[in-house]
Amino acid sequence: MIRTLLLLAVLALGTAPALAVQPDEVLDDPSLEARARTLSAEVRCLVCQNQSIDDSNAELARDLRLLVRERLVAGDSNEEVLDYLVARYGPFVLLEPPKTESTLILWYGPAVLLGLGAIAVVVTLARRRKSAAPTPLTPEERRRLDALLDEGDDGTGRTA
Known part of the structure; x- marks a missing residue:
């Protein structure tokens, strides 16, 4: 019975989404880190294209995660960070592109x-x-x- 529960626990943890954020990327301020994670979940990995940068292990995704954190530390709002990324990479960088013509x-x-x-x-x-x-x-x-x-x-x- 205990073996079965342990096996189920391991399987449940194994199916959880693996976040690609490296320990050296994590910000010291928990509120800024939470904002960075929220924003990273909305930004598309330009290499993987079907994953957010929060879930991707690609080098470009890492660069984008660091860029998001840099902008937050510089004092940008969430909207300003997203606007900066869209201006630099186009609306495709957002996992949910805006509704425009x-x-x-x-x-x-x-x-x-x-x-x-x-x-x-x-x-x-x-x-x-x-x-x-x-x-x-x-x-x-x-x-x-x-x-x-x-x-x-x-x-x-x-x-x-």
Whole structure:
């Protein structure tokens, strides 16, 4: 039982996100360090692209973490630090890019495409349903069919 609990504890700790912040990067002031961690979680690693600089072990991520800490120590606000990074590296440096005219398609494009796809499916199914219903025979077609059926009937219910 104890072995099982220890194994579960090791597995749970092993699946926690590994932070790449090195001990020599940590600031002495706990409030500044907390701000640095918050900002680092919002900044994209330009090498990994799918991780924040707080989670990345890349050298560029380390440089960006140090830059964030330098700006905080210099007295910049969180917004000023992010503005500095965006001015230097572009809006791609943020894990959640701002909603601007140039990024509207990125933000709303998938929802629009999904909506258009749903409309196309509904229209296609409605057309199939309409075309799948048999149309009744015209009086002329009915007479012709009856004539053909009478022609092949030998009176026993079997066709000749």
